[in-house]
Amino acid sequence: MTRNIVIIGSGFAGMMAALGASRLRHEKGVSPDELAITVVSPTPDLVIRPRLYERSPEQMVAPLSELFVATDINYHQGNVELIDSSASTVTVVTTDGGSAVLPYDRLILAAGSNGFTPPIPGLAEFGFASTQLEEAVTLDYHLHGLAQKTASAARNTVVVGGAGFTGLEFATEIPGRLREILGEDTDIRVILVDRSEHVAPAMGPEPRPFIEERLRALGVETRLNVGISSLDENGVTLGNGERIETSTVIWSGGMRASPLTAQLAAECDKLGRVIVEPDLRVPGRSQIFATGDTAKARSDKAGNYAAMSCQRARRLGAFAGHNAAADLLGEPTLPYDQPVYVTCLDLGPDSAVFTRGWDAKVEISGPQAKELKKEINTVWIYPPAADRAAAYENVLAARTVDF
Missing domain, CATH: 3.50.50.60 (FAD/NAD(P)-binding domain)
Known part of the structure; x- marks a missing residue:
């Protein structure tokens, strides 16, 4: 019988969750017929949200279909409107009003956030x-x-x-x-x-x-x-x-987590994020993991929590996908950690400022930081190549390599 991991969202966290689960499945020699991974989102694309303040925002979209094919990840188009944790199903509604009910053995909520x-x-x-x-x-x-x-x-x-x-x-x-x-x-x-x-x-x-x-x-x-x-x-x-x-x-007055978090009957913070366990599991919902902007996750031993950002979402997603697959395959789950915190703030046509640490110590500023910001925005945050080995290397780096 096929076991199913369903991932809600194809943003940074959702993409990396799917790749993280796929990598562990491949590593353990489990076939896609035995463990199916399905991403649900309106389109099979990654919107490059950190770049939406730039010119030509319609171009800030990276297709994911070929990457999903290369890594044996299924895609289901639509919006999840209902999470039934008692039945372990989600209801997906399409733009034409049709609907489908998808069963899950493990669910990863990576539905992101909306502007407040x-x-x-x-x-x-x-x-x-x-x-x-x-x-x-x-x-x-x-x-x-x-x-x-x-x-x-x-x-x-x-x-x-x-x-x-x-x-x-x-x-x-x-x-x-x-x-x-x-x-x-x-x-x-x-x-x-x-x-x-x-x-x-x-x-x-x-x-x-x-x-x-x-x-x-x-x-x-x-x-x-x-x-x-x-x-x-x-x-x-x-x-x-x-x-x-x-x-x-x-x-630009702040963000709030996807309203789907309210359907989990779990404790949330003031931003609507589920306060998750160390392995990103939703308390009281052993089959469900929350990640990215839907999760309030402790990121280090000092008590800092992950911010709503692409930098955090990628690593959170990699952990969530690994852990959901590990849970089904009898492997130990891993506690999320991300002690290194950096920011790179764009400041116009020829300047930026790069900081490190929760106290934002400036390391680079001016044109040099601007070049780094360009590389982050145009290379680092984009999906890996539609190649199995490259994709798995990317997701492992997201989970294990600090900036």
Whole structure:
């Protein structure tokens, strides 16, 4: 009888989970007929979410079909709408309204996360986001459409809500992107708004002076210690009463885990992530593992937890896939660990800052860090070649090699 591992999601964690399970299956000489691995997602693609702030977001997609074929991974198209843990099944709904029920022996929840949209009046109607591919494409279409509008301060002004990692990458990318659309001599105004006292509050004090200097060099204004209180079709109003006329508001105010986590009846953190056991199993659900942005996982002995990021999702996925397969094959599961923590923050056309450690010690900045960021964005985070040996080497490295 075939045993089934079902993986919900084909993002960084879902892809690596599938490869991790496939690698162990192959290593133990188990055939795909004995242990089937199935990925469920809307398309057989990896959306390169860390690059959605860049130009041409529609190109930030990497196909996975050939990789899945090379590693004997099945693909089922659709969205999982129901997880029935008592029956060990998931219900998958397709775009045409059809549905299918898939049984599982082990389930890996790698459904990722969505942008958090607070109930700010007008935000849903007039704001833009870029946490999903469709959102990024819509924003890009809007930006190009500004060239058809009459020149005005509102047309030439972009407000970015949120001065965290994503907000900073948008704010430093937008001036050059808009000048390409509206003309190099256009007076572009970009304003970064955040309730925090400082930009990049989660990164700590060491990289802050460099980030602030880059914002000044690019002409990016900041409004700190204040939030956006409302939006309308002509602009935004801040909590202190300041009015900013703008045609473009980009919201980057944080992420929340897939709502599928709520179906597991497990304890979740304030971001909606399941608080998992060391091997990424869902407490009280021995057949289910959560990984990537759906899991709150302790990453080191110091008590740090994995952040919602591509860097973490890849390794989390590799562990989850290995452990789900190991559990079915009578092998010991492995506790997830990732003590090394690095960030590489893009800061415009010719600069970035690379930090190491939870206290964000700056190691590289400026053009050298920008070259590293380009390599990360265009090489390191992309899927491995559609070759069994290369894929298995990639997933093993993700699980065992620190940055």
